[in-house]
Amino acid sequence: MVFGRFTMGRGHLRVDVRAGLSLVGTLTAALSVAHIVPIIVSLAYGGEDLWVFVATFVLTAAVGLSLRQLDPHPEPGAREAFMVVALTWLFAAVFGAVPYVLAGNGAIAQPVNAFFESMSGFTTTGATVMDNISLDHHSHAILMWRQLTQWLGGMGIIVLAVAILSEMAVGGAQLMRAETPGPGVSKLTPHIEQTARVLWLAYVFFTALFIVLLYALHLAGFAENMTLYNAFAHGFSTLPTGGFSPEARSIQAFSPAVQWLFVPFIFVAGVNFVLWWHVLTGDPRSLVRDAEFRLYLGAVTVLSAVGAVVLFTSSLETVDAGVVGGQLERSLRYAVFQIVSLVNSTGFANMDFYEWSGPAKAILLFAMFVGGSTGSTGGGIKILRWLVILKTLRRELFTTVHPDAVRPVRMNGRVLNEEAVRGIYAFTLLYVVLFFVGIGLLAADAARVGADLTLLDILSASIASLGNIGPGLGEVTGPMGGYGSFPTTSKLLMILYMWIGRLEIFPVLVLLTKAYWRS
Amino acid sequence: MVFGRFTMGRGHLRVDVRAGLSLVGTLTAALSVAHIVPIIVSLAYGGEDLWVFVATFVLTAAVGLSLRQLDPHPEPGAREAFMVVALTWLFAAVFGAVPYVLAGNGAIAQPVNAFFESMSGFTTTGATVMDNISLDHHSHAILMWRQLTQWLGGMGIIVLAVAILSEMAVGGAQLMRAETPGPGVSKLTPHIEQTARVLWLAYVFFTALFIVLLYALHLAGFAENMTLYNAFAHGFSTLPTGGFSPEARSIQAFSPAVQWLFVPFIFVAGVNFVLWWHVLTGDPRSLVRDAEFRLYLGAVTVLSAVGAVVLFTSSLETVDAGVVGGQLERSLRYAVFQIVSLVNSTGFANMDFYEWSGPAKAILLFAMFVGGSTGSTGGGIKILRWLVILKTLRRELFTTVHPDAVRPVRMNGRVLNEEAVRGIYAFTLLYVVLFFVGIGLLAADAARVGADLTLLDILSASIASLGNIGPGLGEVTGPMGGYGSFPTTSKLLMILYMWIGRLEIFPVLVLLTKAYWRS
Numbered sequence A, B: 001m002v003f004g005r006f007t008m009g010r011g012h013l014r015v016d017v018r019a020g021l022s023l024v025g026t027l028t029a030a031l032s033v034a035h036i037v038p039i040i041v042s043l044a045y046g047g048e049d050l051w052v053f054v055a056t057f058v059l060t061a062a063v064g065l066s067l068r069q070l071d072p073h074p075e076p077g078a079r080e081a082f083m084v085v086a087l088t089w090l091f092a093a094v095f096g097a098v099p100y101v102l103a104g105n106g107a108i109a110q111p112v113n114a115f116f117e118s119m120s121g122f123t124t125t126g127a128t129v130m131d132n133i134s135l136d137h138h139s140h141a142i143l144m145w146r147q148l149t150q151w152l153g154g155m156g157i158i159v160l161a162v163a164i165l166s167e168m169a170v171g172g173a174q175l176m177r178a179e180t181p182g183p184g185v186s187k188l189t190p191h192i193e194q195t196a197r198v199l200w201l202a203y204v205f206f207t208a209l210f211i212v213l214l215y216a217l218h219l220a221g222f223a224e225n226m227t228l229y230n231a232f233a234h235g236f237s238t239l240p241t242g243g244f245s246p247e248a249r250s251i252q253a254f255s256p257a258v259q260w261l262f263v264p265f266i267f268v269a270g271v272n273f274v275l276w277w278h279v280l281t282g283d284p285r286s287l288v289r290d291a292e293f294r295l296y297l298g299a300v301t302v303l304s305a306v307g308a309v310v311l312f313t314s315s316l317e318t319v320d321a322g323v324v325g326g327q328l329e330r331s332l333r334y335a336v337f338q339i340v341s342l343v344n345s346t347g348f349a350n351m352d353f354y355e356w357s358g359p360a361k362a363i364l365l366f367a368m369f370v371g372g373s374t375g376s377t378g379g380g381i382k383i384l385r386w387l388v389i390l391k392t393l394r395r396e397l398f399t400t401v402h403p404d405a406v407r408p409v410r411m412n413g414r415v416l417n418e419e420a421v422r423g424i425y426a427f428t429l430l431y432v433v434l435f436f437v438g439i440g441l442l443a444a445d446a447a448r449v450g451a452d453l454t455l456l457d458i459l460s461a462s463i464a465s466l467g468n469i470g471p472g473l474g475e476v477t478g479p480m481g482g483y484g485s486f487p488t489t490s491k492l493l494m495i496l497y498m499w500i501g502r503l504e505i506f507p508v509l510v511l512l513t514k515a516y517w518r519s
Ligand SMILES: [K+]
Pocket: A124, A125, A126, A241, A242, A243, A345, A346, A347, A468, A469, A470
């Protein structure tokens, strides 16, 4: 009501805050239904933390439905979309943190840590501040809720990426409309709801298939600890390129067979889900017709091959993973898994890659700046943007010599829209600027409190939050570590970065401009 | 002559290769005159290596004058400018390497190492592969030649940046013409020769002043080892933001008084020399009127202050520099010196900053991506580009909300040319792409030969060569280390990167396109 009166009181305010908040309320209320999952898990495991999820469900639903009352017939426009997108993720993260605070076990019960873990979940980042990740210390329901936040976040992201950002023409996302091969998204499904249903079908299909196959491996005797619980838990965090695991040692906790099964599903999560819809409806060739998919496949293949050779020819011998150098299957498994997992920002680990040699880690750093495909659940700068950048830079060299030549750049057979190219340039530069600003701020903050962090920890925290990757390449930010030792202010910055990064930066940042709130 | 016949034989070849090579020959011959300096030094110190410089002088002059004969009356156009710029630096580096090979002492006598050191000199990078940097191991003449290559490179760079690149409209350099306050460069001096004379006057003035002041400190008893030789040596490598020193421990070898004296002169080297010309001719206010200068001053001040607080509040205690934490003058001296030295790509060190804490090193990494001003001898992305990027990204946020609004961006009171903005975006993205590609290639190469390099060494090698900085933040690439342990192929890549980076990327890369050589 306060917001409502605020709107009415200032005639030149153009954003319909009531309509926006009403829609955010509806979405929050819808999200509260998801608590059915931890409630079932709790009941299945003796009712531990049951009251926590019942209480959170009631609270979330009540706040959501109340907000909805602000405007019974909201008609949000393009302007309100920024606010709705940004606030929906913020509300999800805030209410998603409640169970961690209520269930109260260790670091995660502290409110900023709980908010961090929840934002990390809903943004499918996978960075953690939880200590003692184990069913010995946390209830089945809490750890499953953590996994579920990623799956819910992933559902939101594919709809956001395909149906909403493309209409908002943010950071070159309008290319999605024009460049997807076959019938365009907008032709395919005139309404967001229909687009969402189509994409979610593919998302649910792959999730279910993965859970079934993981559990089948267990039943067949190839994966002792891949219980039904673990199959669901990892099913929930793979397709959203999430990277959370209820196992402290991530995917290293499982057998090689399980690790290999993860690879294709992690890969799938980084592909445009519009393409998967085409594949599942009988047009598998739309995959290879897509330039972004080809570059994604090529990048993963080349980097994996290089990584495998580097590991194989190394003398790497680790405490937990044994000898790697000279071992063909291991070198291949560790390289392929870590490359696909870091390229598309999943962040799962099947070994502690902090132990890798400098050159091997440098290849992982390179991988971390690639990103997933547009329309996937992957984060980062994204393949399509790199593709456009590489193609237009070639043109830039040409026009340097022939300044008057007009030379359109083509992709998937169509001429690239120059507005979209400008948007992509601006997005990528903003990303780079934020990456460095993050390093500067995190460094100053770490020095302020005397936190014992390495340069690579600080660099990792910036890129792993902004790119929604999760783990980093430093001593404490490595895949077997976490962000618990970062100062509270740094955690708040990382929360902001996860939020900004997940929503392709612009929808959040425009809310901070005067221009957004005035006409 | 071969090139000449090549031109004649293919009618569709438009570049006048003869004219271009003739001009390169003239410039190479002119450069050979510089050997007078090491010859004088050699004579002053008993004639050691005298024959080396006489021989190199004869060789360089002979090749230069021969090339000149290819076209007695060359009329090179805009097209040939790319070739002339790129080849002049390449020739300078190749012939500059000859004394290292001939004088033959340690690693530097090996041809690729000699080429590396020479390219590092003429590009004012300051990365070294020399072992035992000391007058005990190398002659006075050789070590002075090494310093001189930087001073000559710096002379070339200011003319290139102010008078040539701006006309080639490369990477947004055309802003130089429009945005420099006061009378524009082109108005000021219609010919390159006149512009060069004006800029060199400022360059020589500051160099001479610095040498005089350094030696004055020596005579006054504040700098025992700042001999006349050392005063000249460091005068030659400061104004070009070079960073070479005949002392193995760089500026740490000198007293605090000397270290403080370096600070303003390193700072001066990162400022647009057109502004210095205005200041020296009686218009000091043109400095503060310039937005780029204000941002440069602001960045150095803020980063220095942060760095000083970080060092002061740390518990840093080093072997060579003693206790730093809690020591006000030391914290200030080390922070201010290293920030100004790394921001504008000079690369001098007054202590081994590899020993700094992670957060302190992260601030140095941030500094390394800033760069000098346009029209200065500094390398990197450069302040003006960041300024344009920050200003236009703000606009991008505005137009995200108001897609139809036309909102020109202003700098120094004038509207920014949108073509130049596009050039700046493309340049910066190309820089980022090359940085990551460098990391990938150096990593693969290091793994190939099993070189024991850390991730930070590899990252440093990429940015320190591309940005013409010199030292890096890794274990072997730190300010007291060098690139000697890198594989030969990596050294060749770094040579390419120094060359590309120094010439603002485009002039070298266009030579690799078909479009350049065809009509
Ligand atoms: K992730």
